[in-house]
Amino acid sequence: DAGVIQSPRHEVTEMGQEVTLRCKPISGHNSLFWYRQTMMRGLELLIYFNNNVPIDDSGMPEDRFSAKMPNASFSTLKIQPSEPRDSAVYFCASREGSGTESNQPQHFGDGTRLSIL
Amino acid sequence: SQKIEQNSEALNIQEGKTATLTCNYTNYSPAYLQWYRQDPGRGPVFLLLIRENEKEKRKERLKVTFDTTLKQSLFHITASQPADSATYLCAPRSNSGYALNFGKGTSLLVTP
Secondary structure, three states, rough: OOOOOOEEEEEEEEEOOOOOEEEOOOOOOOEEEEEEEEEOEEEEEEEEEEOEEEEEEEOOOOOOEEEEEEEEEEEEEEOOOOHHHHHHEEEEEEEEEOOOOOOOOOOEEEEEEEOOO | OOOOEEOOOOOOEEEEEEEEEEEEEEOOOOOOEEEEEEEEOOEEEEEEEEEEEOOOOOOOEEEEEOOOOOEEEEEOOOOHHHHEEEEEEEEEOOOOOOOOOOOOOOOEEOOO
């Protein structure tokens, strides 16, 4: 049973470059979350999709960040242009449950460690 | 604003002892709270969920309590083992209902 799959696992790039992070949620899960984790701020929710529709993007830091979910099995988080302060570990998580309100566990991928030089 | 506090300092205990981790939250009343475990270089893994009308929940060597008056949850690992060494994250339900608010986590080290 494959879990949430994220790629790449590591990304090192120079400031100003475009970065695209990818996520394949668990099949059958209706909700998808993107998080960012840093030592200072912990795990922060960036955006939440339900049935491929963005429900809440209030955690997205600024216009440089965008996320899409073109179908139930794929999502991307894009940063353009990237800045050193974007360096963090980015996690994708999925959850089953047909409604937006659900107490089901979230299943996390192993993250993308992003370093912007 | 909503705030979640977990022991910021690492907890070091000896194998066989009970580890107790604390989670305090302020400025909201979550309907439930989840606990996750995170190993270095990995994503968080779900452990337990406890609802506001439940005082205590158990799963094997794990026990969670939820005191809505104190706005606190305690996470216990009994007969701790070195393999229990990890960071443990507290995650109360957010006010939106669909998401969780995560604490920064407490690092637990169990030594033989």
